[in-house]
Structures are given as structure tokens and as C-alpha cells.
Amino acid sequence: MRSPPDFSLPPVPLARSLIGAVLTVDGVGGRIVETEAYDRDDPASHSFGGPSARNAAMFGPPGRAYVYRIYGLHWCLNVVGGPEPGGAVLIRALEPLHGLERMAERRGVADPRSLCSGPGKLCQALAVTRDHDGLALTEPPFELLGATGAAPLAAGPRIGVSKAADRRWRFGLAGSPWVSRPFPSARMPG
């Protein structure tokens, strides 16, 4: 049995616990295999400068969606965390499980590898837009079920982030071929 994620967790533990969870929108979605944590005291976070019209959902109750537009054309989906306001987890990649055909139509590509392997891609595949900003992830059209067990985790620096680049707050399902980019693997000298 899958139980819901504990949304009251701070962004980093929430980001780790969401690996392996299953997210769908109107029945289309899959297993979360890549996340990034952002918190209030984080120069890279949209909440860093305090509440605004755009980031209002980040300062609302945990367990809701924060959706924003990036580079004028892509949408990105976050899970709002807790217990302090201003924390969220960016969903960066899914392993497609449900509604593959619908995803392919929306994405305009056939290769399953490129359906949900990036934050903008998965929003297009699941038809997530600003309309979903602030909606509860535990209610339709969303469904978000927690991981069944402890997933083997990979970690690395966040992607596209110039500030606080030292924080290894990007998490992934170790060895998964569905992530947006490979994780740096430990390399033996010699």
C-alpha cells in the first residue's frame, strides 16, 4: 500500500522522500525519479526574496502545487513543503507509467525517454500549466502517492542554478535511465 508523502517535511528530506512516489494528473503520469530542493534561506529559490504574486503558493499550505513559467515558454511544477513557509521541491523527471500515448501527443515525440525527462517536458506531457498553481496535490486532477520503500538515492548539484551551487540538493533514483541528466558517479583514481 502506498501512503501519501509527508508534506510537512522540510524541502531536502521531502525531495528525498518523493523519489519513488507516483504522480498523475488526470490519470497521466508516472514515478518520480528526480527532484530538487529549494528553501526560504536559499539564494537560488523563488521564495528567497519573500512572498510575491508569483510565488504565493510557496508560502501557502504544504502539499500544494507551485507552478511557474520559465524562459517564457516552459512550465515547472513544485511540491510545496513545510513546516516553515517558502520551501518547495521541483519535480524534474518521471518514469512514464500511465497515459504514454497522451504524453506522446502532447510532447510531439514518440521516444519514451524524452516524454518526462526534464521539468518542462513533464509539465507538457502532463498538461500542467498556471491553472494548476496552488492546487492540492492530494485532490483531482492530481494524485500523488508516496514511495513504497526506501529508494536507492543519487545526489548532486542542482541544474541551471548559479547561486548556492555548492548545495547537493538534486536527488535521483540511482541508476534510473529516466532522469533528465546523469548524476556524477564516484570515480576511482587511476
Added chain:
DNA sequence: ATGACGATGCACT
């Protein structure tokens, strides 16, 4: 009113 810039994806070399 205006300008800088971005938690990206895609085409191309």
C-alpha cells in the same frame, strides 16, 4: 515605461 534575466528544451556543430 522599460530593461535584465531566468530552477529549459531543442536544433545544430
Added chain:
DNA sequence: GTGCATCGTCATG
């Protein structure tokens, strides 16, 4: 590996 599309948001005048 590099270049670029494209526009909402925020800081500034």
C-alpha cells in the same frame, strides 16, 4: 559542445 527562442516577473526610472 554552442546558440537561441520567448515572455512573465521584478527592479528601476
